[in-house]
Amino acid sequence: MKTHQNYCIQKSRLVFSVLLCFLFFSMMQAQKKRQIKEAVPLDSIRLSDPAILADKKTNMYYMTGTGGLLWKSKDLKSWSGPYEITKTNPNSWMGPNPMIWAAELHFYKNKYYDFATFTNRDKIIDKVDDISIERRASHILVSDKAEGPYVPMKDDTYLPANKPTLDGTFWIDKDGKPYMIYCYEWLQNGNGTIEKIELKPNLSGSVGEGKLLFKASESPWSREKDANGNDKPNKVTDGPYLFKTGTGRLGMIWTSWIYDVYTQGVAYSKSGTLDGPWIQEKEPITPPNFGHGMLFQTFEGKWLMSVHSHKKVDNKTVRIPKLFEVDLSGDKLVVLKPYLNK
Known part of the structure; x- marks a missing residue:
């Protein structure tokens, strides 16, 4: 016993x-x-697709991007983070642990919205040339605060389940309606596109079907080699972001490649609406190995472009946020010089 x-x-x-x-x-x-780390210089942060919200309510800059985490700063120089802000539904198509790409925050009708790309690596929707296409789509989460948490809204799906989409961004067109602008990935269609889809008034879901704006092959500046070693336009569309110039002209920055060099160009809408037609500028607008840009205005009124650098260090790809001053006062977006906040 x-x-x-x-x-x-x-x-x-x-x-x-x-x-x-x-x-x-x-x-x-x-x-x-x-x-949480404090007083981190911007160039010490490793982050792809950096997007910055200048929030007048809190007088704070909020930066997010791939990974879906958040960084905060009062001066764009010293940052604290990263903070976890995303709460997804493990029973949704995203699964319990989705990859998060290219998150960006938008303030609209007194709420904050997180436009991001989610990937469920356990769900295969297609197979093209022996490449498995994972379930990936742009989606929108909502919060009452810039710092989150950001949670799903009513609709589980904004874009077709059988298409890989990414890099969704936000725009209110001349018709007063909200839209998501996104990329339909080249992995499936062989020629990446940028498309639009109308959103419900409260952004809780989409309306109708997506509409083509332009294809990767329309770029006059991107390049890659075909199977025979001949030059052709690159097939990648990446990181669209909409803006208006001082003269009211509607433009879009977007990113592709010149061979192995990450590169950003710009297109302008002839009609002044999302429907275009979109006329591509002949030359890129940023230095080599910078891309996936977005634009924001500082609290002092200066326009800046946030991009990430793309380079190899010890055979590892390193992406670091970078700010450039831009001029929007005329008829075109002009990239000026790196922004140094000393």
């Missing part, structure tokens, strides 16, 4: 020890996730 009691006591202690270890590990993981 005593032996049995000792066994039970030892077993209870073992279970208790395992539980303590589990709780300790869980606490350490939680602390690790919540570890």
Whole structure:
């Protein structure tokens, strides 16, 4: 009897020890996730597709991008983060642990919206040339605060489940209606496109079907080699972002490649609406190896472009946020010089 009691006591202690270890590990993981860095210079942050919201309500700059995390700054120089702000539904098509790409925040009708791309690597929607196409789509989350948390709205799906889409952004067109502008990925169609879809008034879902704006092959500046080694326009469309010039002209920056060089160009709408036609500028607008840009105005009124650099360091791809001053006062977007906030 005593032996049995000792066994039970030892077993209870073992279970208790395992539980303590589990709780300790869980606490350490939680602390690790919540570890916030302070006074981080912008060029010390590793981040793809940086998008910055200048929030007048809090007088704070909020930066997010691929990964879906958030950084905060009062002066664009010193940043704190990263903060976890995204709460998705594990029972939705995204699954319990989706990849998050190219998140960007928008303030609209007194709410904050997170336009982001989510990928469920466990769901394969197609196979093209032995490449498995994962379930990936642009989506919108909402919050009452710029810092989040951002949560899904009513509709589970904004874009077709059988198409890989990415890099959704926001625009209110001349008809007063809200739209998502996004890329239909080249992996499936062989010639990436930029498209638009109308959104419900509260952005809780989409209306109708997507409409083509232009194809990657319309770019006069992008380049790649075909199977025979001949030049042709690159097939990639990436990172669209809409803006208006000082004269009211509607423009769009977007990114592709010149061989292995990440490059950003610009197109302008002849009609002044999303329907175009879109006329591509002949030359890129940013230095080599910069792209996926967006535009925002500082609290002092200066227009800046946020992009990331794209380079190899020790055979690893490194992407670092970078700011450029831009001039929008005329008929075209002009990129001036790197922005240094000293």
